[in-house]
Amino acid sequence: MRLILLLLTVSFWIENAFSRAVFAHFMVGNTENYSASDWIDDITLAQEAHIDAFALNMAKGEPMNEKAISSVFSHAETLGFTLFFSFDYAGRGPYSKAEVLGWINKYASSSAYFRHNGQPLVSTFEGPEQAEDWIEIKAQTGCFFVPDWSSLGAGPAIRAAGGVADGLFSWAGWPWGSQDMDTYVNTSYMDALGTKPYMMPVSPWFYTNLPGYSKNWLWRGDHLWYDRWVQVQIISWNDYGESHHISPIRDHALVAFDTGKAPYRYSLDHHGWRTFLPYSIDWYKNSKATITMEGVSFWYRPTPKAACNTGGTTGNTVEFQLYDIIEDSVFYTVLLTSAATVKVTIGGVEANGQWRDLADGEVGLWHGSSPFKGRTGDVKITVWRKDVLIAELTGPAIKNDCPNNGMTGFDAWAGGRLTSKASRPMNSPSLTDEVCIRGTGAEGFDVLCGATCFLGYCPKSACVCKALGAQRTLPKQVPGKHYPAEGLNSNYIGLCDYACLYGACFSSYCSKDQHPLIEPTVSPFRPPSCISGTGDGPWEALCSFTCRHGFCPIVRCKCNALGPLDLLNPTSQETKVASRIGEDHGLCAFSCARGFCPLSACSSGNDPQEQTDPVESLEIPHLDQDCMRFTDCVDLDNPQASSCGSGYRRQGHDRAGCPGKSARPICCKDSSVLPDSCTWRGSGGDCNGQCHEGEVTLFESNKGGSPGESGDGQCSRGKKVFCCNLKTFESLTSQCRWSPCGSGCDADELVVASAYALKEYCSNDFLNKKVGQKYCCKTEKPPLDNCHWVGQGDCEDNNCNNKEVALRTNPSGANSNECFWSRKKSLCCTPNDNIIESGTAYDFYSELCVEGDHREICEPDEYASNELEEEACPDDGKTELRRNSFDATYSFEGALSIEERALILEKRGRREVKVLWTLASGVDLTLSVIARSYPTISYLFRSRRGAQPSNRLFRMVTAGLTPDVVTEDRGSSQRSLAGYETEHNPDLQIARDFLRTAGTGILPNSQPTRNNARIDPEEIVRIWRSDSLHIEFPRSGNSRCLSTPNDYFMDQLGSSGNVLPLVATDKRLNAAKARIFGSLKVIADDRFARMTRDMFAGNMSATTALFGELRSIIGVFNYLNHEDLQPVLRRNRLALREATRFLSRTIPSFAPLADIYEQFEPLWYEDAAIRSRRQLEQRLNEIEERLDGLIAIGAAPTNAVTIRSYVLTLRRHLPEIRAPPPVSPQPREGLNAE
Structure with a gap:
């Protein structure tokens, strides 16, 4: 078994830690219906498997805990078995300190409690937030504490609460994706723990589909029970819901399938995984084991992976399609005293099995598999040694049937037993005499590890051992010192030393020349x-x-x-x-x-929108999907039992079929279109509930409940109906009308529905046959579809279905046949999802730029430079103070094209902004602030020495009106860089506005600076661009020629020499940002007038263009607050702050500069946010007022509903216009790490 190989390398502390004990994770929550015989059977089977103890997983407050723990300790004491607590902090919330102390103090003295060196062993499942509690718990109980805090990772876990843990247990017992299990996570724990013990996990399988616990995934099991079974804690003995149980299935213990709302009970028999536990555990504990019986253990999924639907199950947790990570095979492990062959028959078709792993010296465990290859039917496995049958076992048929709600079953069936007596007892090779003889490693290490592990050197830090055996004869040594090849890291040092010493020196990895080591920031051994x-x-x-x-x-x-x-x-x-x-x-x-919680997609307690008055939304509700009624009756006074769950709100309840005060809650998704009101309609007795105009019929009941028109009396006939208002009904129908009797719709209207004779429109005089009328809508698309009348005869069938809304109720409906008993028919319509344009792929973000695109938005930045390096510093006799002697040149990935060389010759001017002051004398004083030369977008990502810019590309979403910002990785983006610009953050305008404040003493909020601090504007003009200050300015990146305060300050915003502050941003987003921080309107007044004129003429292209530009105002602030921009923006803001401090220290007349900047900078962002929100609100008000006016005079445009929905959408996102979070000062040397 592979993990034995790892254990060999750390046996010096394993023995000190647990004397090589093996535990099994036991779910106490599954034992509510256990009898004494169940406990005795479980303990007896565990003892037969040579398991030392059950780790009792207990969730807080489970009703069965007291009884179960008392029973299991009683039986364990009688049977000579041991137990210890594993407190589950995740299942039902964290334990209090007092609760933990109570359990330990009550049972630690039991003879059945497992002790390590006299101390009671205690573990947890998660709970790192309560780590501090264990300082006192350990002090009072003297327990030996080995928690599972896998959510933290090894290093943080062992450091938690000052190192309170005495050892650690890991939950990482399954392989990543389609890979087989490796040992890198174990190594990370051992390295972090040092001499403290590590409780390693082992598990045969992991499949769960429990929507009630939000779990539906499968991890690769396949070869796992062979690769990784011999650990310290087996996951699990009886966790049926996660399919890694090795105990018998007990029908009365499958409670997880009910509480977890499983689609069906998918647990299968796993007895075969216990077959070789006695042999393997003895081998692990004693370094050897004796074989007296041979046999086989085998397992497989009885349904091929593609036979049925997946039921929404994903691979690992959510990362893979499950059919990409599992094999359709029968897997088997055979215990043998000498070589044998395996044959696997499926549906009568026999195939030879293939060994994957052979036992050393042919004695021990052999492992292999046999693929289905399309075979179905009964399964039989036979093991032969020449003509002697050693084992013959059968298993359930493999079928393509889909009886479980059409779903594939992803649990495995596992069978097996010891079948034949060995010719004589034989001992396995001793683990202490064996070394690694086969191994591999992560990508980049597999070749070297393959060579060194073959020779017996398989360092756990870099390699994964695959097989043990006797030490091979080593080749002749080749003298000489070798090092990792250029660009590699210290993980290769030992491998290169050993591989090259024995002639396996691969030039791709090892070199005779010593090179600087490039250490990775992320472990190269974790999966990509x-x-x-x-x-x-x-x-x-x-x-x-x-x-x-x-x-x-x-x-x-x-x-x-x-x-x-x-x-x-x-x-x-x-x-x-x-x-x-x-x-x-x-x-x-x-x-x-x-920190990234887009309002358009997520709802949280910290949403700015949810802390202000709610904004109306115009979208189509789907109450049939968004509302649900409990299937079971619950106590309404029990908040936990009657809770609708996260994201839902109670709208009422139904008492039908429920005893006493219990009922079935009715819950609807808590969204912007949550119904304002719902009610049960229909009285007791002869109930004939009918929803009113603008309501949706959701549920029927013979009793109803609350809220209701007439209590919850029982219906003797008919049904009550639960009706909820369609929140957007009035907006949908705002441009619709019923025509007069006998007439139709106007030429510019759509016919949506018909009626025979609605009383308010038709007189009782039918002599002139003035009947029949139309429902007419002056819209581009019909707001309602498939309108039809329901109800005939006594009209008991007069309710719409739950996908429809009632447009009208009327006795006659579509014809002259009125309902009996004064009842009414219903006109049922389906709201049209397409009436409210949400925007297709490029409605608000016209097609992204491509190479050679000559649209205005796609033109290259006229100020950016394609120069190979910064311009040479001027030589005027003062260069030593102004010019850094370091000559920074660029190293390009490829030769420049003729076109690129031609562009270099077109040297562009520098970007310039003007600062204007009006002096007390009335004279205007102007200063030109000049940006540093900076690279074009294509040159921004050229390979160069030193720090590189962020690899992220920022743009707004392409679909819909929501103003969210997305990031892409430059290397994987499918989009051309032609649509992006090199962007400064903060915007270059910050220099203009800051210097204006420094000269006036007036902050962006119109308040004076602290102590009225200011600097004479004439002094600023004299100093800012002076190259005669004899100051050597600090250099960032590869910048040089920093000869003036202007050069130094502006270089912090980014330049050709200092690219670290620069970001690649979509041109339209950057243009909107420039106008905002340039104190300009994003859409100028005259252009806004033209665009709105075209929009109100019904032009949809103009509509989407206008709202696309308006949404960019919000998009700019979503960009500035984007969590992926924050590392760059924070670093740049701190660099600017440090620059003002340097200038304050070195230029006497600039002494107040740093303090002014500290006050100015956060207010600068705040002022931009206030102005932008006010500007957008004003534009939306203008649009809405104009629209309301047109509607009032009967001249509504055909796109009126769409315009209204767009206005409301942007209003809902107004709270996102906010300044980026303030930054606190930190030392300058911390700015180089993103």
Whole structure:
């Protein structure tokens, strides 16, 4: 077994830690219905498997805990078995310190409690937030504390609460994706723990589909039980819901399937995984074991992976399609005293099995598999030694049937037993006499590890051992010192030393020349992570952010590039996060916890929108999907039992079929289109509930409940109906009317519905046959579809379905046949999703630029430079003070084209901004602030010495009106760089506005500076661009020629020599930002007038163009607040702050400069946000007032509903216009790390 190989390398502390004990994770929560015989059977089977103890996993406050713990300790004492507590802090919330102390103090003295060196062993499942509690718990109980704090990782876990843990348990018991299990996570724990013990995990399988616990995934099991079974804690003995149980299935213990709302009970028999535990555990504990019986253990999934639908199950947690990570094979492990062959028969078709792993000296465990290859039917496995049958076992048939709600079953069936007596007892080779004889490593290490492990050198830090055996004869040594090849890191030092010593010196990895070591920032041994991705439609912004940081749920997102993990730790503990746009597979929880919580997609308690007055929304509700009624009756006075759950709100309840005061809650998704009101309609007795105009019929009941028209009396006939108002009904129908009797719609109106004779429109005089009328809408598209009348005869069938809204109720409906008993028919219509334009791919973001695109927005930046390096410094006799002697040249990835060389000859001018002061004398004083030369977008990413700019590209989402900003990885982006510009952050205008404040003493909020501090404007003009100050300015990056305060200050914003502050941003977003910080309107008044004129003429192109530009105002601030921009923006803001400090220290007349800047900078951003919000609100008000006026005079444009919806959408996002968070001072040397 592979993990024995790892254990060999660390046996010196394993023995000190647990004397090589093996535990099994036991779920106490599954034992509510246990009898004494169940406990005795479990303990007896565990003892037969040579397991030392159960780790009792207990969730806080479970009703069965007291009884179960008392029973299991009683039986364990009688049977001579041991137990210890594993407190589950994740299942039902964290334990209090007092609760933990109570359990330990009550049972630690039991003879059945497992002790390490006399101390009671205690573990946890998670709970690192309560780490401090364990300082006192350990002091009072003397326990030996080995928690599972896997959510922290090894290093942070062992350091938590000052190192309170005496050892650690890891939950990382399954391989990544389609890979087989490796040992790198174990190594990280051992390295972090030092001499403290590590409790290693082992598990045979992991499949769970429990929507009630938000779990639906599969991890690769396949060869796992052979590769990794011999650990310290087996996961698990009886966790049926996660399919890694090795105990018998007990029907009365499958409670997780009910509480977890599983689609079906998918647990299968796993008894075969216990077959070789006695042999393997003895081998692990004693370094050898005796074989007296031979036999076989085998396992497989009885349903091929593609036979049925997946049921939404994904691979690992969310990262893979499950059919990409698992094999359709029968897997088997055979215990043998000498070589044998295996044959696997499926449906009568026999195939030879293939060995993957052979036992050393042919004695021990052999492992292999046999693929299905399309075979179905009964399974039989036979083991032969020449003509002697050693084992013959059968298993359930493999079928393509889909009886479980059409879903594939992803649990495995595992069978096996010892079948034949060995010819004589034989001992396995002793582990103490064996070394690694086969191994591999992560990408970049596999070749070297393959060579060195073959020779017996397989360092756990870099390699994974695959097989043990006797030491091979080593080749003749080749003298000489070798080093890692150029560009590699210290992980190669030992491998190169050993490989080259024995002639396996691969030039790609090892060299005779010593080179600087380039140490990675992320471990090269962890699986590659997603570093860039995207999603469709409303998922684009979320996916671009989460995929960038390694979380890319394959159901919603597409990963475009893999690489080293760009780790972003949570910055907040969001507990009330919900998706506004459907099942998000954890996207909102991940994103909001890391500071990126787009209002369009996620709802959280920290939403700025949710802390202000709610804004009306115009979107089509789908109450049939967004509302649900509990299937079971619950106690309404029990908040936990009757809770609607995260993201839902109670709208009422139904008492039908429920005893006493219990009922079935009715819950609707808590969204912007949540119904304002719902009610049960229909009285007791002869109920004939009918929803009113503008309402949706959601549920029927013979009793109803609250809220209701007439209590919850029982119906003797008919049904009550639960009706909710369609929140957007009035807006949808605002441009519609019923025509007079006998007439139709006007030429510019659409016919949506018909009626025979509505009383308010038709007289009772039918002699002139003036009947029949139309429902007419003056809209581009019909707001309602498929309108039809329901109800005939006694009209008991007079309610719409839950996808429709009632447009009218009337006795006659579409004809003269009126309902009996004064009842009414209903006119039912389906709201048209397409009436409210949400925008297709490029409606608000016209097609992105491509190479050679000559549209105005795609023209190159006229100020950016394609020069190979900064211009040479002028030689005027003062250069030593102004010019750095370092000659920084660029190293390009490829030769320049003729076109590129031609562009270099067209030297462009520098960007310039003017500062204007009016002196007390009335004289205007002007200063030109000159930007440093900076590279074009194509030259920004040229390879160069020193720090490189961020590899991220920023743009607004392409689909819909939402003003979210997305990031892409430059290397994986499918888009041309032609649509992006080299962007400064903060904007260059900050220099103009700051110097104006420095000269006037007036801050951006119109208040005076502290102590009225200011600098004479004439002094600023004299000093700012002077090259005669005899100051050597600090240099950033490869910058040189910093000869003036202007050069130095502006260089902090980015330049050809200092590219680190620069960012690649979409041109339209950058243009809007420039206008905002240039104190200009994003859309000038005359242009706004032209665009609105075309829009109100019904021109949809003008409509989307106008709102696309308006949304960019919000987009600019979403960009400035984007979590992926913050490292760059923060660094740049601190660099500017440090620059003002340097100028204050070195130029006497500039002494107040730093203090003025400290006050100015946050107010500068705040002022821009206030102006922008006011500007956008004004534009939206103008549009709405004009629209209301047109509607009032009957001249509404055909796109009126769309205009209204766009206005409301942008209003909902107004709170996103906010200044980026302030930055606190920090030392300058910390600015180089992003």
